Amino acid sequence: MFRRRAQSDPGLPPVSIRFEGRTIAATGGETLAAALLAAGEEVFRASPVSGAPRGPFCLMGACFECLVEIDGMPGQQACMTIVRDGMDIRRDRIVEGEE
Amino acid sequence: MTAGQDEPIFDLAIVGAGPAGMAAAALAGEIGLSTVVLDEQPSPGGQIYRNVEHAGGVPLPGASREKGAALAAAFRATALDYRPGTGVWHIETHPGEPCRLWLLRDARVGQVRARRVLLATGATERPVPVPGWTLPGVLTVGALQILLKSAGMVPAGPVVLVGNGPLLYLTAVQLAAADTRVAAVLETGAKADLRAALRHLPGFVASGTWRAGLALLREFRALGLPVVRDVSEVTIEGGDRASGVRYRTADGQSGTVPAEVVALHEGVIPASSLARAIGCDLVWDAGQATFRPEIDTWGQSSVAAVQIVGDSAGIAGAEAAPLAGRIAVLEAARAVGRLTEAERDRRAAPFGRALSSLLRGRPFIDRLYPPRLARSPLADPVVVCRCEEVTAGAVRAALASGASGPNQIKAFLRCGMGPCQGRFCAPTVTRLIAEARGVPEAEVGSFRLRPPVKPIPLAAFAAAMEEDAP
Ligand SMILES: Cc1cc2nc3c(=O)[nH]c(=O)nc-3n(C[C@H](O)[C@H](O)[C@H](O)COP(=O)(O)OP(=O)(O)OC[C@H]3O[C@@H](n4cnc5c(N)ncnc54)[C@H](O)[C@@H]3O)c2cc1C
Numbered sequence: 001m002f003r004r005r006a007q008s009d010p011g012l013p014p015v016s017i018r019f020e021g022r023t024i025a026a027t028g029g030e031t032l033a034a035a036l037l038a039a040g041e042e043v044f045r046a047s048p049v050s051g052a053p054r055g056p057f058c059l060m061g062a063c064f065e066c067l068v069e070i071d072g073m074p075g076q077q078a079c080m081t082i083v084r085d086g087m088d089i090r091r092d093r094i095v096e097g098e099e
Numbered sequence: 100m101t102a103g104q105d106e107p108i109f110d111l112a113i114v115g116a117g118p119a120g121m122a123a124a125a126l127a128g129e130i131g132l133s134t135v136v137l138d139e140q141p142s143p144g145g146q147i148y149r150n151v152e153h154a155g156g157v158p159l160p161g162a163s164r165e166k167g168a169a170l171a172a173a174f175r176a177t178a179l180d181y182r183p184g185t186g187v188w189h190i191e192t193h194p195g196e197p198c199r200l201w202l203l204r205d206a207r208v209g210q211v212r213a214r215r216v217l218l219a220t221g222a223t224e225r226p227v228p229v230p231g232w233t234l235p236g237v238l239t240v241g242a243l244q245i246l247l248k249s250a251g252m253v254p255a256g257p258v259v260l261v262g263n264g265p266l267l268y269l270t271a272v273q274l275a276a277a278d279t280r281v282a283a284v285l286e287t288g289a290k291a292d293l294r295a296a297l298r299h300l301p302g303f304v305a306s307g308t309w310r311a312g313l314a315l316l317r318e319f320r321a322l323g324l325p326v327v328r329d330v331s332e333v334t335i336e337g338g339d340r341a342s343g344v345r346y347r348t349a350d351g352q353s354g355t356v357p358a359e360v361v362a363l364h365e366g367v368i369p370a371s372s373l374a375r376a377i378g379c380d381l382v383w384d385a386g387q388a389t390f391r392p393e394i395d396t397w398g399q400s401s402v403a404a405v406q407i408v409g410d411s412a413g414i415a416g417a418e419a420a421p422l423a424g425r426i427a428v429l430e431a432a433r434a435v436g437r438l439t440e441a442e443r444d445r446r447a448a449p450f451g452r453a454l455s456s457l458l459r460g461r462p463f464i465d466r467l468y469p470p471r472l473a474r475s476p477l478a479d480p481v482v483v484c485r486c487e488e489v490t491a492g493a494v495r496a497a498l499a500s501g502a503s504g505p506n507q508i509k510a511f512l513r514c515g516m517g518p519c520q521g522r523f524c525a526p527t528v529t530r531l532i533a534e535a536r537g538v539p540e541a542e543v544g545s546f547r548l549r550p551p552v553k554p555i556p557l558a559a560f561a562a563a564m565e566e567d568a569p
Contacts (some may be wrong), residue, residue, distance in 0.1 A: 050535035
C-alpha cells in the first residue's frame with residue numbers, strides 16, 4: 001500500500017525486525033508503523049469488539065489504531081515507537097474485558 | 100519511578116516541542132528559568148516541522164523549512180532538559196505545591212516536578228466519520244504527510260483525498276511532487292462557504308497570511324488533479340480493506356473512484372486531553388466548531404499553574420504558535436518572580452502586536468473551509484467511536500432511552516472509553532446529542548476526562564518499580 005521513495009537516506013543503518021514470525025528489513029530511525037507499512041503489512045490488530053481488521057489511521061499517536069505487541073508487551077503504539085534491531089512484533093490481541 | 104525529595108523542581112515544564120514549545124523553551128532558557136521539555140516525538144519540530152533537523156526530510160513550501168530549522172537550532176542551543184520520546188499522561192496540580200507530571204518513556208513510567216506548566220500539545224485532525232472509515236487503507240491526510248516527512252514514504256497505488264482545508268491542499272502538492280498518483284480530490288464544501296468567508300477578507304488581507312495561502316492554492320490548482328467540488332456525501336467502499344470512494348455532490352452528481360489509499364481531512368482541532376484531565380475550563384468556539392481551553396492573552400488557563408499555547412489553545416497556525424509561546428513564558432517568568440510586571444509587558448508588546456495581526460486572518464480560513472462531512476447528517480450504521488465500535492444509531496438509542504449528556508453516553512455505551520479516550524469521537528457525540536435534544540453544542544459539553552490520558556501498560560509501572568528496588 002505504501003512504497004519508499006528511491007532517495008531514502010543511505011546514512012541510516014539497516015535493522016531487522018520480526019512481525020508475526022516474518023523477518024522484515026527496516027531502516028534505523030524510522031517508526032515501527034512506517035516499517036510495517038513499507039513491508040506491505042496494513043492490518044496491525046483486530047478490533048477488540050468485532051474482530052474487524054484495523055490498521056494505522058492518524059500516525060501521530062492520537063487514534064491508537066496501530067497498537068501492537070512488542071517483545072511480549074501488548075498495547076504499544078507502532079507509530080510512536082522507533083524500530084530497534086531484533087524487535088519481535090505481534091498483532092495486538094487484547095480482547096474486550098481482559099485488559 | 101518516584102520523584103524523591105532530592106529531585107529538582109523545575110521552574111517550568113513545557114509539554115510539546117512544536118513551534119510553540121520550541122520558541123517558549125528557548126526564551127525560558129534565555130531568561131534563566133530552569134526548564135524541562137517533554138515531547139513524545141523522537142526529535143523537535145512538532146507537526147509542521149516534523150523531522151526538520153534531518154537533511155533528507157521532505158521539502159516544506161516557501162520559507163517554512165528555514166523557519167523550522169531556525170526554531171529547532173535556537174531550541175537546541177538553549178540550556179534545558181529536553182526529553183524526547185516522552186509522553187505526558189497526567190499532571191497533578193495542587194494550589195501552593197509544585198505540579199507533578201507523569202511520564203511514559205521507553206515503556207517505563209516516570210515523573211517530574213515543576214512550579215508551572217506550559218501545554219503546547221498542538222492539534223489533532225478533526226474526526227470525519229463516514230461509512231467505511233475504519234477499514235484498513237483509510238488514513239487521515241495528516242498521516243500521509245507524516246509518512247512522507249518522517250519516512251519518505253508515499254502511497255504505492257492511487258490515492259483519493261477527501262475533505263478540505265490548507266493541510267489537504269499542501270499534502271496534495273507534496274504527494275504530487277513525490278510522484279504519487281492522486282486519483283481524485285473530493286473537496287467538501289458548499290457555495291455558501293465563500294460568501295461567509297468574504298466578510299472576513301479584510302482581516303485576512305491585513306494579516307499577510309493571504310500570500311502564502313494564495314500561492315498554495317495556485318500550486319494546487321496548477322497540478323491539474325481531478326477535483327470534484329462541493330462534495331456532500333461520501334462512502335468508503337471495500338470488504339477487508341478500502342477499495343474506493345463513492346460520493347455525491349450538493350447538486351446531485353455522483354460517482355465512484357477506485358483507490359488503494361483513502362485520506363480524510365476537514366481541518367484540525369486543539370489537542371486538549373491533558374488540559375481537560377487537569378480540569379481546565381473549556382469554551383465552545385463557534386467559528387472553529389470545536390471546544391477549546393479558555394485562556395487569557397497570556398495563555399493562562401483556569402488552573403493557576405497551567406498555561407496553554409499554540410494550536411492546543413485554539414487553532415491559529417504555525418506562525419502564531421511561537422509568538423504565543425514567548426508571550427506565555429514572559430508571564431510564567433513573572434509568576435515565578437523572575438521578571439517584573441513592567442518588564443513582562445515591555446518584552447511581550449511586540450509579540451502581542453504580531454500575534455493579533457496574524458489572528459485577524461484566521462476567521463477567513465475557518466469560514467472558507469468549515470467542516471462539512473464532519474457535521475453532516477449521520478446514518479445510524481456509521482461508526483462514531485472507533486475504539487468501541489459504537490454507531491450513531493446506538494448513541495441515538497441511548498439518548499432515546501434516557502441518557503442525556505456525553506458522560507452518560509460514555510457510561511451506557513463505553514463510547515469514548517477505549518484507548519483513544521474520545522479523541523476521535525467526542526466531537527461527534529456532542530453533535531449527536533445537540534441534534535437530538537435541539538440545543539447548542541456549547542450547552543451539551545463534552546466528555547469529562549480522567550487520567551491517564553493515554554493507556555499505560557501495567558508492565559510500564561512494573562519496569563519502573565523494579566528499577567527503583569534496591
Ligand atoms: C498531522 C498534522 C500535520 C500538520 N502539518 C502542517 C503543515 O505541514 N503546515 C502547517 O502550516 N501546519 C500543519 N499542521 C497544523 C499544525 O497544528 C500547526 O501548524 C503547528 O504545527 C502548531 O504548532 P504547535 O507548536 O502548537 O503544535 P505541534 O506542532 O502540533 O506540536 C505539539 C507537540 O506536542 C507533542 N505532544 C502532544 N501531546 C503530548 C503529550 N501528552 N506528551 C508529550 N508530548 C505531546 C507532540 O508530539 C508535538 O510534537 C499540521 C497538523 C497536524 C495535526
